[in-house]
Amino acid sequence: MFKKATTSLNKTLLTGFVTLFSSNMFAAWGDLNMTEGVTAISKEVFDLHMLIFWICVVIGLVVFGIMFYSMFAFTKKKNPSPASFHENTKVELAWTVVPFLILVFMAIPASNTLTKIYDDTEGDINIQVVGYQWKWQYKYLEDDIDFFSNLTTDWDEIYNKTPKGEFYLEEVDEAVVIPVGKKIRFLITANDVIHSWWMPDFAIKQDAIPGFINTAWTIVDEPGIYRGKCTELCGKNHGFMPVVVKVVTQDEYDAWVQDKKDAAFRMAELTEKDWSVAELTERGEGIYLKNCVACHQVNGQGITGIFPNLAGSDVVLNDKARNIEILMEGVQGAAMQSFANQLSEVDMASVITYTRQAWGNAENGDGEIVVPKDIVEYKKPKV
Amino acid sequence: MSAVIESHNHDDHHHGPAKGLTRWLYTTNHKDIGTLYLWFSFAMFLIGGAMAMVIRAELFQPGMQIVEPEFYNQMLTLHGLIMVFGAVMPAFVGLANWLVPMMVGAPDMALPRMNNLSFWILPFAFFVLLSSLFMEGGAPNFGWTFYAPLSTTYAPPSVTFFIFSVHIMGASSIMGSINVIVTIMNMRAPGMTLMKMPLFVWSWLITAYLLIAVMPVLAGAVTMMLMDIHFGTSFFNAAGGGDPVLFQHIFWFFGHPEVYIMILPAFGIASHIIETFSRKQLFGYASMVWAMASIAILSFVVWAHHMFTVGLPLAAELFFMWATMLIAVPTGVKVFNWVTTMFKGSITYETPMLFAIAFVVLFTIGGFSGLMLAITPADFQYHDTYFVVAHFHYVLVPGSIFSIMAAVYYWIPKWTGNMYDERLGKLHFWLSFIGVNVTFFPQHWIGLAGMPRRIPDYALQFADWNMISSVGAFLFGASQILFLFIVVKTVMGGKKATPEVWEGSRGLEWTVESPAPYHTFTTPPKVS
Numbered sequence: 001m002f003k004k005a006t007t008s009l010n011k012t013l014l015t016g017f018v019t020l021f022s023s024n025m026f027a028a029w030g031d032l033n034m035t036e037g038v039t040a041i042s043k044e045v046f047d048l049h050m051l052i053f054w055i056c057v058v059i060g061l062v063v064f065g066i067m068f069y070s071m072f073a074f075t076k077k078k079n080p081s082p083a084s085f086h087e088n089t090k091v092e093l094a095w096t097v098v099p100f101l102i103l104v105f106m107a108i109p110a111s112n113t114l115t116k117i118y119d120d121t122e123g124d125i126n127i128q129v130v131g132y133q134w135k136w137q138y139k140y141l142e143d144d145i146d147f148f149s150n151l152t153t154d155w156d157e158i159y160n161k162t163p164k165g166e167f168y169l170e171e172v173d174e175a176v177v178i179p180v181g182k183k184i185r186f187l188i189t190a191n192d193v194i195h196s197w198w199m200p201d202f203a204i205k206q207d208a209i210p211g212f213i214n215t216a217w218t219i220v221d222e223p224g225i226y227r228g229k230c231t232e233l234c235g236k237n238h239g240f241m242p243v244v245v246k247v248v249t250q251d252e253y254d255a256w257v258q259d260k261k262d263a264a265f266r267m268a269e270l271t272e273k274d275w276s277v278a279e280l281t282e283r284g285e286g287i288y289l290k291n292c293v294a295c296h297q298v299n300g301q302g303i304t305g306i307f308p309n310l311a312g313s314d315v316v317l318n319d320k321a322r323n324i325e326i327l328m329e330g331v332q333g334a335a336m337q338s339f340a341n342q343l344s345e346v347d348m349a350s351v352i353t354y355t356r357q358a359w360g361n362a363e364n365g366d367g368e369i370v371v372p373k374d375i376v377e378y379k380k381p382k383v
Numbered sequence: 384m385s386a387v388i389e390s391h392n393h394d395d396h397h398h399g400p401a402k403g404l405t406r407w408l409y410t411t412n413h414k415d416i417g418t419l420y421l422w423f424s425f426a427m428f429l430i431g432g433a434m435a436m437v438i439r440a441e442l443f444q445p446g447m448q449i450v451e452p453e454f455y456n457q458m459l460t461l462h463g464l465i466m467v468f469g470a471v472m473p474a475f476v477g478l479a480n481w482l483v484p485m486m487v488g489a490p491d492m493a494l495p496r497m498n499n500l501s502f503w504i505l506p507f508a509f510f511v512l513l514s515s516l517f518m519e520g521g522a523p524n525f526g527w528t529f530y531a532p533l534s535t536t537y538a539p540p541s542v543t544f545f546i547f548s549v550h551i552m553g554a555s556s557i558m559g560s561i562n563v564i565v566t567i568m569n570m571r572a573p574g575m576t577l578m579k580m581p582l583f584v585w586s587w588l589i590t591a592y593l594l595i596a597v598m599p600v601l602a603g604a605v606t607m608m609l610m611d612i613h614f615g616t617s618f619f620n621a622a623g624g625g626d627p628v629l630f631q632h633i634f635w636f637f638g639h640p641e642v643y644i645m646i647l648p649a650f651g652i653a654s655h656i657i658e659t660f661s662r663k664q665l666f667g668y669a670s671m672v673w674a675m676a677s678i679a680i681l682s683f684v685v686w687a688h689h690m691f692t693v694g695l696p697l698a699a700e701l702f703f704m705w706a707t708m709l710i711a712v713p714t715g716v717k718v719f720n721w722v723t724t725m726f727k728g729s730i731t732y733e734t735p736m737l738f739a740i741a742f743v744v745l746f747t748i749g750g751f752s753g754l755m756l757a758i759t760p761a762d763f764q765y766h767d768t769y770f771v772v773a774h775f776h777y778v779l780v781p782g783s784i785f786s787i788m789a790a791v792y793y794w795i796p797k798w799t800g801n802m803y804d805e806r807l808g809k810l811h812f813w814l815s816f817i818g819v820n821v822t823f824f825p826q827h828w829i830g831l832a833g834m835p836r837r838i839p840d841y842a843l844q845f846a847d848w849n850m851i852s853s854v855g856a857f858l859f860g861a862s863q864i865l866f867l868f869i870v871v872k873t874v875m876g877g878k879k880a881t882p883e884v885w886e887g888s889r890g891l892e893w894t895v896e897s898p899a900p901y902h903t904f905t906t907p908p909k910v911s
Binding site: 032 | 446448453456519525526530533537539540621622626627628661662663664666667670692693694697701705708709711712715716718722723725728729730731743747748751754758759760761763766767829831832833835836837838839840841843844848
């Protein structure tokens with residue numbers, strides 16, 4: 001578990017001290033507070049945060065002020081004979097009632113804002129958000145658009161082999177796209193463990209819980225790209241499933257919807273095509289690196305005791321039917337989930353074919369490949 | 384039974400401790416068991432602390448350098464479990480063992496054999512928990528809050544050992560609490576009415592009731608997990624008709640009182656120390672007792688403030704927000720009482736007083752961030768970020784742990800008969816004080832700026848303050864080696880302590896010689 005501890009530690013310390021004393025440390029004071037965000041609600045939440053913060057600061061100044069005064073004024077040297085009072089009903093009553101009133105003063109705006117956040121009617125656009133280990137799926141309920149959003153930061157960047165990009169750990173292959181000025185309602189759930197969908201700029205944080213659908217809504221007026229994260233510990237790659245929302249004008253949004261629909265049509269054509277082994281394997285490798293590598297590793301060997309080895313696995317070598325079944329249904333009681341909704345027929349067939357061809361599996365097993373039509377066949381209702 | 388003992392109580396028949404290892408294995412003496420608890424707690428503090436060092440070393444810079452994400456999750460889980468159940472709670476039980484009988488003028492705890500048992504099962508609990516690190520699939524990796532289904536369907540096989548370990552810890556805590564309650568209720572010296580009890584005794588009486596109320600709830604939660612994992616039930620499995628949110632309700636119904644279990648004894652300790660070194664009677668004794676009782680009662684109706692983002696109905700969110708805010712009232716009363724005790728006192732700053740004052744200030748800062756977290760709409764932004772990490776470390780490290788250190792410096796002359804080295808004690812204080820603030824204060828900022836908790840790697844805008852936080856953590860960690868040195872040095876020798884030890888000390892424990900004899904108050908003192 002401790003990889004090359006000494007050399008990387010030396011490097012870490014060195015670069016650490018360089019950064020520590022570099023001038024950009026204090027450049028970002030503005031980043032030290034909560035984001036104001038870009039919606040009416042997020043601005044209200046920010047104001048509430050600042051209000052409570054300043055109330056706490058004032059109370060703190062008064063209480064600590066008296067305390068520090070006592071610490072300096074009533075030392076044994078300056079005040080050798082202590083006073084003897086030890087209770088005072090009026091004072092004690094006052095410092096019970098006054099804080100209570102301050103709390104009521106805080107609770108009123110807080111309750112109002114909360115009530116607004118809970119004004120949860122149907123949106124102009126309704127998007128189902130599904131958390132998976134470790135990616136997000138977005139389904140546009142009106143337009144029948146459905147895609148997954150994966151982290152695109154390269155593992156070489158994470159493991160310090162290549163320089164880190166500007167949006168390190170905050171970039172995805174496909175962002176959620178929404179138009180300005182429309183009420184967007186998110187229906188948030190999860191497929192495996194609990195995740196949490198957080199978009200700070202909209203002040204939305206809702207847990208994604210299997211078996212539940214939580215809702216949240218927003219209206220955004222400023223186009224832009226907004227970045228958030230998963231905020232509920234959801235396993236190994238919890239830190240690697242960001243949320244990215246792209247807010248565009250209505251025209252751009254309509255064009256995007258049309259594009260997505262055309263792409264779905266082209267995908268249907270691909271399913272009908274006759275595929276060669278080489279084509280499937282090549283496509284499958286990309287799918288594998290995106291979806292499978294986190295658990296089963298690049299060499300297919302998994303992690304002993306947690307994630308099964310695919311290189312030389314009996315199912316992958318010789319049992320094509322069971323191989324398809326595992327990917328389509330997942331494995332009960334294990335981390336292996338169903339990929340039936342995540343991968344198209346083409347991608348499913350190619351990724352299975354890839355695993356049956358790679359790491360010497362083709363030579364050691366029956367070498368049977370899976371074509372998109374096999375998956376279509378599998379999906380047909382069984383009589 | 385006491386009559387029988389008294390009839391054999393000749394002056395020439397003085398029982399000292401047995402010799403060798405069996406003294407510690409078979410002991411039923413409250414002082415020995417207190418010592419065992421305290422050393423055990425310190426060992427766990429160092430182990431849990433070492434895990435914190437691994438966490439901070441990994442977070443020193445963006446990118447994965449030292450451990451893999453999988454192992455990182457095991458570290459943060461074990462760090463939390465060990466610090467809560469292995470370091471803070473046993474330390475308080477150790478202090479209760481040493482102090483409660485002496486403070487109420489009793490010869491020992493009421494149930495000495497159970498006392499032995501409740502300590503000696505603890506090392507096994509933690510042996511089981513730590514051994515999971517070497518099991519196939521690794522140690523528990525789902526956080527100390529072990530939310531289902533990450534801790535059930537998706538857990539490593541070692542989760543079963545974790546469940547067993549939690550059961551043992553729970554049994555130990557329940558036995559310890561029963562012992563404290565029975566001792567306080569039945570064995571007070573004549574004349575010591577409830578409202579004359581020292582505040583540390585009061586704080587432990589309330590804590591013990593909280594423990595008895597909630598440890599079975601925790602046991603229920605882990606048993607339901609066990610059933611889900613091995614016996615095909617679906618308490619927390621949505622696919623089987625169960626409810627993952629149910630787990631959180633049960634866990635936090637235990638978890639929130641648990642938070643106060645870890646702070647109420649600290650309130651008692653701070654009250655004694657501030658009173659002693661201000662040389663002035665504690666202000667507002669009765670309101671201190673009522674404040675602790677109110678906090679304890681409120682702790683049962685605020686649990687869902689840990690769950691504001693799970694999708695509760697509006698009415699529930701409002702109720703839990705208001706109830707949580709209310710806790711600020713009795714907590715405020717306590718802080719005002721401490722400050723007023725110092726006001727017009729005659730103060731000196733020995734090490735215990737420094738720790739106690741830092742406790743009041745930094746715990747209050749943790750209280751302020753707690754109040755901010757209670758505001759539900761703002762909590763949607765704070766929840767599960769480093770702001771929360773900063774908040775609960777402020778109430779637990781310079782809160783609970785500083786109070787435990789203060790207690791050790793304050794009572795160690797009574798325990799060992801030797802004064803600790805004041806210069807080294809102060810050095811330890813200042814290093815810890817600086818370390819703790821450098822570690823945890825910047826975490827407020829990176830949390831507000833958007834860094835989620837429990838991640839092994841983070842976006843680049845959080846890099847600078849994470850590095851500073853790590854430097855603070857290394858400083859704090861290293862200073863605890865100094866603490867170990869100071870304690871060992873004091874046990875070995877030092878300036879002899881007088882019976883009253885401190886100029887302003889009050890209470891029965893200061894009437895016996897230092898070190899306290901193996902048996903104290905075999906004849907109850909008279910309290911006027």
